[in-house]
Amino acid sequence: xxxxxxxxxxxxxxxxxxxxxxxxxxxxxxxxxxxxxxxxxxxxxxxxxxxxxxxxxxxxxxxxxxxxxxxxxxxxxxxxxxxxxxxxxxxxxxxxxxxxxxxxxxxxxxxxxxxxxxxxxxxxxxxxxxxxxxxxxxxxxxxxxxxxxxxxxxxxxxxxxxxxxxxxxxxxxxxxxxxxxxxxxxxxxxxxxxxxxxxxxxxxxxxxxxxxxxxxxxxxxxxxxxxxxxxxxxxxxxxxxxxxxxxxxxxxxxxxxx
Amino acid sequence: xxxxxxxxxxxxxxxxxxxxxxxxxxxxxxxxxxxxxxxxxxxxxxxxxxxxxxxxxxxxxxxxxxxxxxxxxxxxxxxxxxxxxxxxxxxxxxxxxxxxxxxxxxxxxxxxxxxxxxxxxxxxxxxxxxxxxxxxxxxxxxxxxxxxxxxxxxxxxxxxxxxxxxxxxxxxxxxxxxxxxxxxxxxxxxxxxxxxxxxxxxxxxxxxxxxxxxxxxxxxxxxxxxxxxxxxxxx
Numbered sequence: 001x002x003x004x005x006x007x008x009x010x011x012x013x014x015x016x017x018x019x020x021x022x023x024x025x026x027x028x029x030x031x032x033x034x035x036x037x038x039x040x041x042x043x044x045x046x047x048x049x050x051x052x053x054x055x056x057x058x059x060x061x062x063x064x065x066x067x068x069x070x071x072x073x074x075x076x077x078x079x080x081x082x083x084x085x086x087x088x089x090x091x092x093x094x095x096x097x098x099x100x101x102x103x104x105x106x107x108x109x110x111x112x113x114x115x116x117x118x119x120x121x122x123x124x125x126x127x128x129x130x131x132x133x134x135x136x137x138x139x140x141x142x143x144x145x146x147x148x149x150x151x152x153x154x155x156x157x158x159x160x161x162x163x164x165x166x167x168x169x170x171x172x173x174x175x176x177x178x179x180x181x182x183x184x185x186x187x188x189x190x191x192x193x194x195x196x197x198x199x200x201x202x203x204x205x206x207x208x209x210x211x212x213x214x215x216x217x218x219x220x221x222x223x224x225x226x227x228x229x230x231x232x233x234x235x236x237x238x239x240x241x242x243x244x245x246x247x248x249x250x251x252x253x254x255x256x257x258x
Numbered sequence: 259x260x261x262x263x264x265x266x267x268x269x270x271x272x273x274x275x276x277x278x279x280x281x282x283x284x285x286x287x288x289x290x291x292x293x294x295x296x297x298x299x300x301x302x303x304x305x306x307x308x309x310x311x312x313x314x315x316x317x318x319x320x321x322x323x324x325x326x327x328x329x330x331x332x333x334x335x336x337x338x339x340x341x342x343x344x345x346x347x348x349x350x351x352x353x354x355x356x357x358x359x360x361x362x363x364x365x366x367x368x369x370x371x372x373x374x375x376x377x378x379x380x381x382x383x384x385x386x387x388x389x390x391x392x393x394x395x396x397x398x399x400x401x402x403x404x405x406x407x408x409x410x411x412x413x414x415x416x417x418x419x420x421x422x423x424x425x426x427x428x429x430x431x432x433x434x435x436x437x438x439x440x441x442x443x444x445x446x447x448x449x450x451x452x453x454x455x456x457x458x459x460x461x462x463x464x465x466x467x468x469x470x471x472x473x474x475x476x477x478x479x480x481x482x483x484x485x486x487x488x489x490x491x492x493x
Contacts, residue, residue, distance in 0.1 A: 054394055074394050086391035090409055090486050100395040103405070133488070151395065 002030040002053065002155065002187065006062035009048055022048040024212035025062070032154075035181060035188045037202035039195065041248060045213020046191045047083075050157050053189060054080050066155065076104070079153035083160040085140045087132040087147075093119065094128050096143050100151040118146035123176065138169035145177070155187045163193070174200060175229050182226045195244040199237055200229065205244065209251045217247065274456035282456035283463070291445070292464065299441030300468075302358055303430035306365025310422055314370050315415055318377025319407065328378070339371035347433050356438050361430065368429035373422040380414020381407060383487075412483035420476030427469045 009023040022045045030036050038046045051057040053064055055073040064071040066078070079100065087096050095102075097118050098111035106114070119128055122142040132140055141161055148156055162170040174197060181188055192198050198205045199221055207217045221240060223231050231237050274282070286292040321328040347364055354360035384407055392406050434443020442465055449457035 056390060056394055074396050076396065080391075080394045082387065082391060084387050086387040088388065088406070088409070089488055099405075103392070103395050103397050103401055147395075 001032050003065045004028040007052060007059050007064060008061045009057055010060050021212035024214050026215050028206060028215055032187055033185050035201060035203045037198035037205045038191045038208060039198040039205050040208030041210055044208040044210040046208050047159055050159050050189060050191050054078055054157050077153060078155045078157060079148035079151050081144050081148050081158040081161045083163055085144045087140055087143055089132055092129045092131055093124060093143055097146045097150050100147055114150050118150045122146045137165045138173055158190045160191050178227055195241045199240045207247055274459055278456040279459045283460035286460055295441045295445045299430050302361035303365055303426050306362040307369055307423055307426040310366045310369035310373055311419055314373030315377045318374040319381050322378045322381025335371040335374050338367060343368055343429060343432050344436055347436055351437055361433055364433045365426045365429045369422040369426040372425055373418040376414050376418025380411030383414055384410030410487055413480060413487050416476060416480035416483050420473055420480055423472045423476055424469055431465055
């Protein structure tokens with residue numbers, strides 16, 4: 001279980017003005033094995049919240065706990081998938097996937113064995129020795145996902161992982177992620193700016209609003225699992241999507257009035 | 259070709275033919291005069307260049323990593339980079355004398371900033387995304403440097419080393435011509451003084467050749483590192 005209690009993060013402003021409040025008093029509980037999507041307009045602090053869970057961004061006040069342990073930095077129980085893939089450009093697919101294991105001191109054989117397993121699991125067979133620049137964006141993110149899964153984290157933190165790929169590729173990646181995660185029992189926190197994506201993937205959707213970043217509302221998705229992309233035809237899916245869009249639009253209007 | 263043509267038609271004393279220059283070069287090499295001069299000059303250049311590299315590469319990378327180091331060193335290095343070389347040499351000699359240490363110091367002063375700034379640019383080439391990713395996967399500071407920074411920054415480092423080597427040779431010759439007449443600088447001055455045009459051309463050519471050779475050598479390293487870092491290995 002992840003417990004976030006009154007988390008606040010401020011960033012020093014670059015022009016020496018008042019510090020920017022990225023997260024204002026965010027509290028949220030994420031159950032073990034849950035798939036939580038964090039949805040919000042850009043600048044709402046959703047990425048900051050995710051990085052705080054990873055231990056990459058320190059809190060100014062409040063606390064984030066995994067089980068009973070407070071997060072003070074990155075840890076082996078969590079792994080992250082990055083928006084911009086963040087692959088080592090000089091390393092091939094195998095070496096990139098094994099990077100986390102290598103840092104943890106796994107033997108060469110162990111790295112190779114695990115990499116081979118995850119290459120197959122994410123559908124990259126035949127690309128073992130390709131370099132990142134030889135792969136499409138979608139395939140690069142498959143490498144990013146495999147690298148995170150290879151360290152066998154309990155919690156997977158995903159920062160708009162499919163934001164930079166085209167619509168068709170994104171759809172395939174979403175379906176494959178559903179497939180992989182439903183069998184794993186891992187806790188997933190997934191940041192997105194897409195309403196469809198949030199409803200398709202999440203057990204719950206946490207809706208955030210910007211300036212200052214806070215969680216406005218947590219919505220139960222309530223669609224059955226195991227889920228496939230066919231849930232998009234269910235009335236509940238459309239209803240939720242519409243609701244989220246209304247809420248996001250209301251936030252925009254509020255911001256415009258302010 | 260143009261040189262040979264000009265020399266033949268003008269019949270000038272000051273413009274030697276290619277043939278005369280080549281003979282003079284062989285002659286200088288034969289007496290050992292050339293080798294001695296090259297050794298004396300390069301002794302200072304090599305020591306200075308090695309020192310500049312040993313300080314410059316780690317310093318530049320550190321300035322990339324830690325803003326406080328950058329804030330502290332950047333102004334001094336900027337002055338170092340901007341100072342016209344011949345103007346600063348008399349000052350160095352006042353401080354350090356006329357010996358080898360003074361010449362080494364001049365070489366360091368003129369190669370260092372170039373090496374530092376390129377190493378820093380190399381560090382920035384790695385990108386914060388990879389640094390953040392590495393810490394997310396639990397990389398220690400040591401692992402970060404060894405597995406990520408040195409690989410990613412290599413193109414910048416080698417470019418700085420190449421340009422630094424060229425500046426080192428240039429500094430070495432400048433100080434010898436201006437104030438401390440030893441080595442290749444002495445050879446050039448002697449030839450000039452005795453109106454030995456062929457000798458002058460021969461000496462200058464040797465220096466140019468050395469500089470080009472060095473530049474070419476490090477360019478190879480730079481290109482290899484660059485292709486490897488960008489993920490462009492031949493396959």
